[in-house]
Amino acid sequence: MRDKILYIIGAVALILLARDMYLITGFPAEANQGAIFKIIFFHVPMAITALTCAMVAFVASILFLITKNFQYDALAVAVTEVGLAFLAGNLITGSIWGRVAWGIWWAWDARLTSALVCWLLYAGYLMLRNAIEEPTQRATFAAVFSIFAFIDVPIVIFSIKWWRTQHPQPVFWGGGSFPPDWSAVFGWQMLAILLVGVVFTAVRLRQEQFQREIDSLRRMAHAL
């Protein structure tokens, strides 16, 4: 039953993505930035999905610390990993956009920089998990770190914004305008990418359950 729902969500997401790709390539190039502006259809939804993932991870971590229910721990890992994948997509598409718009692959633009810092933060989360063997300890420590990391996200974003506005800015984000008939497609694309995120998370969650099953089987094998 659960698998069936997953397949349906996945199929809907794929159809939406294909439809949006078709529409996006059909759009005329944007007046100021040309064709490259259209990358926003992937770039921004990926960022928003990643942020949503971070939020879910934060809530799941708190719930784990309160209830000690390993379901929440599994959710936190799943969602963090998926969020990292999407944030990587966001960073790389942003970098490609920057190469055209600014002429360089990496300008220390406020948004790119804070996205990179957040990526490092959550990569640290996965590394911490990898380094701890004992499941309860791993879940508890990872949850604590996840809370620390999530608190840091707004501080990072604001401080890097201040940092960049203090310096002479070589580049600006602006220059592109969003034609009104793009908004609807953008909304659908947003939904499609979010759905992809949901499917990924669900699959990853099931893998965590497999892992726990393996652990318990191992324990049984040891007991025999």
Add this chain to the structure above:
Amino acid sequence: MYALMLLQASADDAVLREMERLQRNFTFLNSGLWVAWLILVVYVLMMVSRERKLKREIAGLKAMLEDKPRS
């Protein structure tokens, strides 16, 4: 006459440059979209391989557990 030709030439130049710019723009958009898809596909492949590994491990352990009580 000569000035007109020069004007024409520079206009042609501008058109060419503009076309080049658009082309480059387009190439980058293309690669950007490819990369976005590629990341998703790579992540899916990573998950599939992990899933396979986990299933194999479960099967192995189950087989082991079934063997043991009999022996």
Add this chain to the structure above:
Amino acid sequence: MMAFVRQVLVIMAKDLRAELRTKEAINASLSFALVVLLLFSFAFDPSEETTREISGGLLWIVFAFAGTLLLNRSFARELNNDCLDALISAPISGAALFLGKALANYVLVLAVELIALPLFGVFYNVRWTSQFWQLMMVIALATWGMTVTGTMFSALTVNIRLREVMLPILNFPILIPALLGAMQLTSALVAGKPIAADNDAWLKMLIGFDVMYTAVSVFLVETVLVGG
């Protein structure tokens, strides 16, 4: 309340005494700071005016790395003879244990910083004393942020493989806002400009960072100690 303060002070005194008897971490940290200060002189022309402009960045990189060496030892020191288990089962709250350790680390890191700072001034010909008290305030605030998260992560990483590597990997990304603010303020102060309306946002951010992470750490430390 008085009992809590006394417990914090006892833990702090114990840690400081243990460190000052062996001096292993503080010696390592100090010599490391020296070596890095020396290395920077090869990377940048030390007599150049531009070096002064990035002095805040240089200083805080030295402080952050040297501090990490000290913080690594904070909980690792208790591993021998199962001291950590004894401390956890002692009749004091986790918060008292954490604050005591954090304060001890704070004193040690500050000591290293206050030795490295004049050396930096001598090596790079920087007159860092012109805004002395404001500089001290910035150092005190940013160092507290560094030690409070560092002590927490020291507790998180004490039992795991690759402990020495994991602490900076976890701590530095979290610290980026605090270090960024400290670097901005220090560069301005070392150049002789007092904190004014254009950069007091950094000071507020530093204070907010300290308050927030101190509160969260004190709140969560019990789960970490029991879970570990």
